Amino acid sequence: MMKLFQLHMALSPRAKFLIGVLSFALPIALWCIVSYVPAVWHPQVLITNAGSTDYLQIGMRMDRQAFDSEVAGAKAEGRAPPEGVRSNPIYLPSPSEVAAAFYQSFTTPPPTQDGEWLHQSLWHSIQIIFWGFLISSIIGVPLGILCGAYAPISRLFEPFVEFFRYLPAPAFGALAVAILGIYDGPKITIIVIGTLFQQILIIANTTRKLDGALVEAALTLGAKNSQLLRRVVLPGILPDLYRDQRILLGWAWTYLIVAELIGTTSGITWFITQQARYQHFPNVYAAITMIGILGLGMDMILALLSRRLFPWDRSLAKSN
Amino acid sequence: MTPSRSEAGLLPSYLDQSDDVRERFDRIKARDVILKVERLGKTFRSAVGTTLALDDINFSTHRREFLCVVGPSGCGKSTLIRILAGLEEKSGGQVLLHGRPVSGPGRDRGMVFQGYTLFPWLTVKKNVMFGLEVNGAAGDQAEREALQWLQLVGLEKFANAYPHQLSGGMKQRVAIVRALANQPRILLMDEPFGALDAQTRARMQDHLLEIWKKIDITIIFITHDLDEAIFLGDRILVLSPHPGRVQELIEVPVRRPRTAMQCILPEFLAAKARLEELIHQSTADDEREAYPAVARLTDVADDVE
Numbered sequence: 001m002m003k004l005f006q007l008h009m010a011l012s013p014r015a016k017f018l019i020g021v022l023s024f025a026l027p028i029a030l031w032c033i034v035s036y037v038p039a040v041w042h043p044q045v046l047i048t049n050a051g052s053t054d055y056l057q058i059g060m061r062m063d064r065q066a067f068d069s070e071v072a073g074a075k076a077e078g079r080a081p082p083e084g085v086r087s088n089p090i091y092l093p094s095p096s097e098v099a100a101a102f103y104q105s106f107t108t109p110p111p112t113q114d115g116e117w118l119h120q121s122l123w124h125s126i127q128i129i130f131w132g133f134l135i136s137s138i139i140g141v142p143l144g145i146l147c148g149a150y151a152p153i154s155r156l157f158e159p160f161v162e163f164f165r166y167l168p169a170p171a172f173g174a175l176a177v178a179i180l181g182i183y184d185g186p187k188i189t190i191i192v193i194g195t196l197f198q199q200i201l202i203i204a205n206t207t208r209k210l211d212g213a214l215v216e217a218a219l220t221l222g223a224k225n226s227q228l229l230r231r232v233v234l235p236g237i238l239p240d241l242y243r244d245q246r247i248l249l250g251w252a253w254t255y256l257i258v259a260e261l262i263g264t265t266s267g268i269t270w271f272i273t274q275q276a277r278y279q280h281f282p283n284v285y286a287a288i289t290m291i292g293i294l295g296l297g298m299d300m301i302l303a304l305l306s307r308r309l310f311p312w313d314r315s316l317a318k319s320n
Numbered sequence: 321m322t323p324s325r326s327e328a329g330l331l332p333s334y335l336d337q338s339d340d341v342r343e344r345f346d347r348i349k350a351r352d353v354i355l356k357v358e359r360l361g362k363t364f365r366s367a368v369g370t371t372l373a374l375d376d377i378n379f380s381t382h383r384r385e386f387l388c389v390v391g392p393s394g395c396g397k398s399t400l401i402r403i404l405a406g407l408e409e410k411s412g413g414q415v416l417l418h419g420r421p422v423s424g425p426g427r428d429r430g431m432v433f434q435g436y437t438l439f440p441w442l443t444v445k446k447n448v449m450f451g452l453e454v455n456g457a458a459g460d461q462a463e464r465e466a467l468q469w470l471q472l473v474g475l476e477k478f479a480n481a482y483p484h485q486l487s488g489g490m491k492q493r494v495a496i497v498r499a500l501a502n503q504p505r506i507l508l509m510d511e512p513f514g515a516l517d518a519q520t521r522a523r524m525q526d527h528l529l530e531i532w533k534k535i536d537i538t539i540i541f542i543t544h545d546l547d548e549a550i551f552l553g554d555r556i557l558v559l560s561p562h563p564g565r566v567q568e569l570i571e572v573p574v575r576r577p578r579t580a581m582q583c584i585l586p587e588f589l590a591a592k593a594r595l596e597e598l599i600h601q602s603t604a605d606d607e608r609e610a611y612p613a614v615a616r617l618t619d620v621a622d623d624v625e
């Protein structure tokens with residue numbers, strides 16, 4: 001056991017796998033205990049029989065103290081006491097309920113006429129992310145590389161970018177709606193504003209970290225300016241650039257919910273707010289889980305891909 | 321100042337040359353001057369003031385000469401070679417290659433660094449092709465030449481390996497042929513074997529001499545290893561520190577071809593004694609007092625010697 005906690009100790013593949021499984025199993029186990037063991041938490045009572053109390057209905061939830069005093073009152077007066085089981089508040093559904101909602105969201109049509117399937121909402125969200133991240137990258141990646149490679153360009157852009165990145169992207173929501181209307185335009189804009197400025201700075205830094213000796217070696221081999229950029233700087237930073245893009249894509253996802261609230265609510269955010277309004281909390285959790293699975297899945301695919309793309313990259317052997 | 325071994329009469333003078341060594345030097349000096357360094361100076365400016373790194377450096381090398389540069393740390397030997405390579409601006413004087421002043425890096429001066437500096441994203445073959453390609457050679461032509469160069473250092477089997485799959489000695493062989501593939505007039509080597517273990521280093525020294533014999537190349541080789549300098553060099557440029565100045569340009573009195581056995585010959589030892597004397601002189605003032613006598617911290621009865 002002590003051996004596991006040595007600083008910088010590498011884990012065996014088996015230990016790595018098991019601990020990785022635990023990382024998900026532990027929170028789920030905690031959730032199960034809170035949901036299925038009545039002695040743990042369960043601050044409310046779900047009414048199964050209203051008894052003689054006329055304002056109670058089957059399926060209602062009430063605080064345990066209020067329920068207990070109601071039961072005591074009824075008994076004292078010789079009336080039939082209400083019956084119920086201990087339960088958690090409606091906003092904490094059990095894992096099985098969420099799993100069922102997850103399954104149903106793909107099998108049962110939406111209850112309301114203007115409703116969307118979960119996957120339709122998700123698909124809309126993915127498109128927003130895609131366009132936002134693409135536009136940001138088309139500007140941010142080249143500009144970041146140029147800032148990292150050439151000091152004058154860095155001096156010209158980076159002070160302003162440093163300033164701008166502190167402005168919270170959602171603050172531009174109203175402005176974006178005024179300029180771009182209420183549909184997808186302002187949402188994509190928020191993602192771009194949230195991502196672009198960090199992107200320029202991070203990629204500029206990554207570019208600056210390139211081993212200067214490689215550039216010098218290329219110079220002594222006769223490489224000139226544009227060749228240096230194309231044949232040394234770009235391939236030299238590519239694995240790190242790819243890693244940066246993975247992290248930035250994660251950030252873009254975190255801007256999604258805010259972005260989708262702007263103008264007409266859409267996508268997965270619309271699904272979540274709609275379901276929450278009807279107190280379909282299992283659906284809300286299913287949708288949130290879906291975002292997590294999508295994000296993690298995408299990142300894992302990108303990580304696997306990077307091993308194929310950059311077979312020479314030694315830092316890959318260490319991470320993942 | 322303690323008398324050196326040569327002054328004590330135990331060794332011949334490092335200036336004594338056997339007839340064949342002297343004839344060899346005459347032949348070298350009869351060849352064209354490839355590189356001429358005149359009144360070269362370098363001043364670094366920083367927030368704390370200016371530092372004179374190199375002061376009035378003068379020397380020249382002839383075609384196919386092997387010139388070693390030695391000196392204590394701080395003598396500016398790396399700065400010198402970086403100026404020759406065009407990676408550093410000089411503050412004064414000039415560098416003439418074939419009589420023409422050079423500025424900035426160029427393919428006529430190849431460079432091998434201590435840290436290998438192979439491009440990790442390119443295979444061994446592509447690394448060697450790099451210089452050819454940026455100078456406009458066609459792809460298949462560059463590939464053919466690269467494979468020939470790899471054959472020269474016995475690495476054709478590793479043509480498609482990535483640098484991280486090679487040992488340190490192999491990496492440095494690739495770095496050498498990568499520089500040579502451009503067919504430079506002069507090969508600059510900045511402590512190229514400094515990171516290698518002793519055995520690999522010795523083999524690389526033999527290998528480098530083999531390569532040097534086979535192709536038309538002039539080598540300037542920086543090292544802090546005096547044995548290495550004597551083993552490899554025709555002449556040795558000794559620099560003194562703060563600021564870097566030429567202390568002496570020594571003609572190595574050891575015959576060629578060189579073998580490891582020669583390191584016990586009187587002429588080898590004489591050259592080494594002279595180098596040690598020069599370097600000792602120039603480091604004495606800064607370094608000798610820097611190490612205090614160590615107080616005893618063990619039991620008196622417990623001696624290791």
